Amino acid sequence: MAKLSKGAVAALIAAAVGALCLLLEGSLPWLVKFPAAWVLPATDWVGAAMEWFLALIKPTARGFSALMFYPMEAANYVLSTTPWPLVICATTALAWTLGGVRMALMAVVGLGFVALLLILLNTYTDYLTPLRSKLGVVATPFYWLADLPNRVVLWSQDAFVSRNDLQAENAALKEELLIHKRKLQTMAALAAENVRLRQLLNSAEMIQDRVLVAELIGVSPDPLSHIVIVNRGREDGVYVGQPLLDASGLMGQVVEVSAYTSRVMLITDASHALPVQVNRNGVRAVAEGTGDLYSLNLRHVSATVDIRQGDLLVSSGLGQRFPVGYPVAEVVSVIHDPGKPFVTVVARPRAHMNRSRHVLLVFSESGPLAPAAPAETGVAKQP
Amino acid sequence: MIEAVWGNRWMMLASVLLALLLAVYPLPGVGPWMRPEFVVLLAIYWVMVLPQAAGPGLIWLVGLFQDVVEGAVLGQHAFALVVIAYICQLSYQRLRNYALWQQAGLVFVLVGIHQLLGNWVYSLSGGTSKSLLFLLPAFTSALCWPLLVVGMNRLRFHYRLL
Numbered sequence: 369m370a371k372l373s374k375g376a377v378a379a380l381i382a383a384a385v386g387a388l389c390l391l392l393e394g395s396l397p398w399l400v401k402f403p404a405a406w407v408l409p410a411t412d413w414v415g416a417a418m419e420w421f422l423a424l425i426k427p428t429a430r431g432f433s434a435l436m437f438y439p440m441e442a443a444n445y446v447l448s449t450t451p452w453p454l455v456i457c458a459t460t461a462l463a464w465t466l467g468g469v470r471m472a473l474m475a476v477v478g479l480g481f482v483a484l485l486l487i488l489l490n491t492y493t494d495y496l497t498p499l500r501s502k503l504g505v506v507a508t509p510f511y512w513l514a515d516l517p518n519r520v521v522l523w524s525q526d527a528f529v530s531r532n533d534l535q536a537e538n539a540a541l542k543e544e545l546l547i548h549k550r551k552l553q554t555m556a557a558l559a560a561e562n563v564r565l566r567q568l569l570n571s572a573e574m575i576q577d578r579v580l581v582a583e584l585i586g587v588s589p590d591p592l593s594h595i596v597i598v599n600r601g602r603e604d605g606v607y608v609g610q611p612l613l614d615a616s617g618l619m620g621q622v623v624e625v626s627a628y629t630s631r632v633m634l635i636t637d638a639s640h641a642l643p644v645q646v647n648r649n650g651v652r653a654v655a656e657g658t659g660d661l662y663s664l665n666l667r668h669v670s671a672t673v674d675i676r677q678g679d680l681l682v683s684s685g686l687g688q689r690f691p692v693g694y695p696v697a698e699v700v701s702v703i704h705d706p707g708k709p710f711v712t713v714v715a716r717p718r719a720h721m722n723r724s725r726h727v728l729l730v731f732s733e734s735g736p737l738a739p740a741a742p743a744e745t746g747v748a749k750q751p
Numbered sequence: 752m753i754e755a756v757w758g759n760r761w762m763m764l765a766s767v768l769l770a771l772l773l774a775v776y777p778l779p780g781v782g783p784w785m786r787p788e789f790v791v792l793l794a795i796y797w798v799m800v801l802p803q804a805a806g807p808g809l810i811w812l813v814g815l816f817q818d819v820v821e822g823a824v825l826g827q828h829a830f831a832l833v834v835i836a837y838i839c840q841l842s843y844q845r846l847r848n849y850a851l852w853q854q855a856g857l858v859f860v861l862v863g864i865h866q867l868l869g870n871w872v873y874s875l876s877g878g879t880s881k882s883l884l885f886l887l888p889a890f891t892s893a894l895c896w897p898l899l900v901v902g903m904n905r906l907r908f909h910y911r912l913l
Contacts, residue, residue: 490824514772
């Protein structure tokens with residue numbers, strides 16, 4: 369018999385152990401499923417260690433920040449108040465004077481100048497948007513590759529699942545389907561009634577939104593911006609401003625479309641705000657992101673407004689961007705401070721911002737908002 | 752000679768592509784706040800070991816590519832990387848003679864500059880960072896530096912790129 373190499377022996381042993389585990393699964397389930405009790409609370413430990421470390425370096429960081437604050441602030445002030453043509457002229461002048469001194473420096477200054485120009489164009493104008501959307505294709509393979517391990521894990525979860533588990537899952541899904549079907553039966557009657565009432569009021573029909581299922585394939589590496597990348601792009605008809613939902617609520621809107629992927633800004637991004645209304649009584653407000661995945665703030669809610677903890681906020685469609693009536697967030701705290709003109713309202717987004725993989729892109733057939741009732745037919749028709 | 756140059760370019764390209772992949776690899780929790788800036792580390796490394804091959808133009812292009820891949824403001828990384836490449840060009844002889852931990856100290860400062868420039872661009876578009884957490888990658892990058900140098904040196908000697 370030919371002598372087996374070490375690797376082959378190891379592979380054989382691994383296969384044998386795996387087969388044995390699968391055979392014994394009926395009697396010893398912990399062989400296949402890793403017991404939850406054995407999982408070390410490693411994340412907690414790391415979190416605690418991080419907190420301790422941050423507390424440790426905080427005084428140093430504070431001192432450093434105090435030291436850095438004034439020069440940075442001054443530089444920021446100068447740079448933000450000077451008009452950009454002046455900045456460009458100054459950079460050119462600097463390049464001109466230093467050009468003779470060192471060739472390398474000239475190259476660097478030239479390249480830096482072009483980069484600065486790009487930055488300023490990008491920040492203050494829209495000229496580069498088409499270019500960016502064209503160039504976005506280059507990024508696709510990177511996100512695809514970065515997502516590969518994730519997909520392998522998902523695939524293996526699908527592929528290496530025992531028959532018992534599949535049967536249990538199947539039964540659970542059938543049960544769930546039955547429940548939803550029952551709900552839908554009453555829904556059909558309600559929808560019909562709604563249509564009749566709307567006809568009575570002479571208001572526009574609610575249009576069923578068409579949706580496209582997309583998959584989240586990446587997140588923006590910048591921790592300051594809440595942007596995710598989904599695997600649908602211009603080829604699938606995605607457009608800028610299109611709303612994105614997950615199974616439980618509104619997630620965000622498309623901000624950049626390239627050929628096969630698009631970038632979606634989440635509603636929790638610090639630069640995002642959307643019009644909402646309280647589902648209970650229709651009070652309108654604007655929910656703005658805070659840069660925290662778990663909270664939205666409501667802007668300018670006056671102290672007399674009826675808004676309570678536990679209220680569901682749905683999209684009001686007033687911004688002409690998001691369709692009406694999708695759940696957005698749930699109010700978690702309302703703080704009345706007599707010294708302030710407005711109430712501090714914090715809401716928690718309904719969508720699982722950092723968890724959902726399967727998401728929905730909504731196409732609104734007649735624009736984001738169904739058109740309002742025409743003015744000339746103001747009087748309700750008789751039934 | 753030409754083969755050597757192409758060899759350099761080939762390995763540089765491969766390492767930079769890998770670094771870009773790491774730059775967009777999704778990290779959970781506080782991960783994104785402390786992601787080492789591998790592209791900056793590689794720029795410093797290649798300028799240090801092969802200053803004649805890693806010119807500012809090439810590094811500028813890499814920066815622009817990073818902007819496109821990360822979806823950042825176009826020119827942000829290009830600008831920061833060119834500044835860092837220039838500082839490295841001026842001091843690569845000194846950098847080569849330092850011990851690894853001393854190099855790591857300098858890398859900390861360089862990546863810090865990179866982060867500061869990035870933060871400046873961020874503030875241009877109206878954002879304000881409330882804390883100095885954006886400097887944390889400088890620390891993690893400095894920690895990664897010795898590992899990167901040892902690993903890359905081994906690869907480089909294996910492929911005889913000197």
